[in-house]
Amino acid sequence: MEKKAHVAAFPFPFGSHPTALLHLVQRLATAAPTVQFSYFNTTLSNQKVFSKMNSNGYDNVRSYNIDDGVPEGHVFSGNPVEVIELFIKATPLNFRKRLEEVVEETGLKVTFLLTDAFLGFSADMAEEMGIPWVAFWTAGPTALSLHMYSDLIHRNLRLTDRTQNSDQTLDFLPVMSTIHASDLPHEFLSFDKPDRPFSSLLQTTGLIVPRALAVVLNSFDGIDPLVTADLKSKLQKVLNIGPFSVPLSKDEDGCLSWLNRHKAASVAYISFGSMLTPPPDELAALAEALEEKKVPYLWSFKENLKGHLLDGFFERTSSIGKVVAWAPQSQILAHSSVGVFITHCGWNSVVESITGGVPMICRPFFGDQMINRRILADMWQIGVGLESDVFKKACTMNALDIVLSKENGNKMRENIGVFKESATKAIAPNGSSTENFKSLIDIVS
Template sequence: MERDKRAVVKGSHVLVLPMPAQGHINPMLQFSKRLAAKGIKVTLVTTSSYLNAMQGEQALAMPINVEPIFDGFREGERVAGVDDYLERFKATVPGSLAEVIKKHSSTQNPPRCLIYDSLLPWAVDVAQDSGIHAATFFTQPCAVSVIYYHELQGSLKFPLMEPVVKLPSLPDMEFNDLPTFVYGPGSYPGLYDLVFSRFSNIDKATWVLWNTFDDLEDELVKWMKRKWPIKTIGPTIPSMFLDQRLEDDKDYGLSLFKPKSEACMEWLDSKSPHSVVYVSFGSVARLEEAQMAELAWGLKRSNYSFLWVVRETELEKLPRSFIEETSDSSLIVTWCNQMQVLAHRSIGCFVTHCGWNSTIEALGLGVPMVAMPQWTDQPTNAKFVADVWGVGVRVKVDGNGTIVTNEEIERCLREVMVEGERGIEIRQNSGKWKELARKAVDGGGSSEKNIEDFVGELMSNSYSIKE
């Protein structure tokens, strides 16, 4: 086994600033580990309130420093809502970030670049004002960003006059395949503004990094490279589940929830290969109580064993007596180590909301999916899962367009789990993408080459700070 680990190179320090949410920190942290393995000193900058909220002891597999930063909220202070948090975050963090850069600039290995979450476009100005490079990091697939870009350019007009949306480099799409934010902010105007602000000053960034890989979005990547200096560097999942070049990289390392790892593994070990349905809707998505009930009864009707992650705040939405009625064939936990679960031989399919991290993890581990998208980028990810990559099926909502019935959930589970023509095709496609994902980050792969190029360019004196 090759171990890609080099001594830290002086003058190679980078700061990494993710949006303080688990789905954004994890991919940027994984990229940081790849950089650390190549001799780059990495300091992960995240909010003190996020660090305080993490469960138990947290250990990073690679030598990455963590720098707390003040986000405007004192310990124990309650947040009125998402928009309130975002407003105070934007008012406070730029100044805090400038102070962090200044502090590290006086060390023997001062920062050379700030890698910032694309949802924080103001960070490029802080970096440039501090005299260092900036690289923006997109945690969503190219497909979603291309749609947002065309929306900004006025290519999408609502209400749609045609049933099919045709955009360059994208497959034909229907209304329910589009990211939810393209047709309005809904209840989250602050998030809506964040999503579209990413392109406001993208040209100021020296590098544009993307958590995807060339084979996965080939036409989209080629189209976007004509506009920006993008580098695909994904999939950003722990190395031991892909190329195994970073021996200590077995987990993300930071989490807001405490996983029930031992209980999950013991239960899965008792099951036959490809016999278990794994169900998880990530760290944010919330199903309505009626939808939780339909999902629950659909799982029970299918007669498959299932492992269902139901966050503690969502447990009360489960139907009364459901846990007891299904205890012989199910395990319900409040959180788990998703990578360990997806990699287990007993898993037959993954019922997912199609958040990008969950989607690319399933792709990287070759697990077929039942796509049940909720909002933001998830409908587009589900479209690609079912119709482009062919690694799963997508549930259909009922005639009122409001709920997925238990009969539909059962139908989809059987289509993926049964060894029929469709199920076999999905499993074969899943295996193909698993291998392509591994090749992308392995030696000589497209993402590995892009990371090497980024490191080389970072250390070159020929790159000047963009104005």
């Protein structure tokens, strides 16, 4: 076989994970044109990712489909985690089999594994193959640190229900005194239940990532120095290479030209990511608050969910609002007229909001999103949460008042400006993220 560097990349095929890893693979492929990259993903996830992203111009990147583990004719129970658990059970064997097929087809032996940190079986595979493994972590540094402390957290809190000790902070950990027990993902409560493969996966993530040659994050030095220092003391190498530079997207619905017609820091941009959206009663409460406060809004809203809102809301507010099925988010958040980002607090969205200098109103759903909300609102003071983490008309109006007011809003923008400056320095020619990316290129090559 030809002796050529061949990187096999594999994301966790849910949420924003696949897109984030593909961005990284394409960036590496551009910087290391002599290295071959094979991007493995489930068929459905590949279809979604490549329908949104440009795959042209990357001659050294090939994509391959992997079976998602769902049995033929399977009837789902309605549990949203079921598809993830089926994938988890089937994937180690499916990935190994597909990898062997690709090596046979291409004649290129795999020299390197670059996979999502959730795919902890990669550590064993890399060891068996005698090649390095780098883990890609798509959430923030605090969430990663919490996963590494999961056993200690479980022993100290002894939670059987999220409501137990919900106000207790994790002050028994060196850098987590602001985080509350109620901020932890639901999966932290069921580590000891063998019938919960997703929970087991999350627990083992914290135990396995120290085996990675490096852990790569969409983060930057200065965003959370104490947590980053703690991670560096436990991991072989921590490579903050963010904020990621997202390729410019086509603004097919004229979002940016619409924003040009509005005053500085006046518009609410609303998006809840690709996986979930608030229930109908919360959408109605958010709509009522926007309408009563007469806040100009740009809403990235799935077409099939419009009926959940109050009858005629978009029509009644068409003079101050714009709704689109998809929006070029990073470009919108960089626009001067956007004054607040109403978000689910996914890490990629948080980083894009920081680099755009836009404070947030947080409505988290799951995973690390509650942790991010706590950090943004209580530690960094660059956003606000909602009462009980849900939209109700009164508390949503109050949140809009806080963020869009001159006094509070300007203070938040001042705070977020400090992080934005750190991000700008990190990706400068000699910045820390730039140097870390060069280190990653050296590793994969």
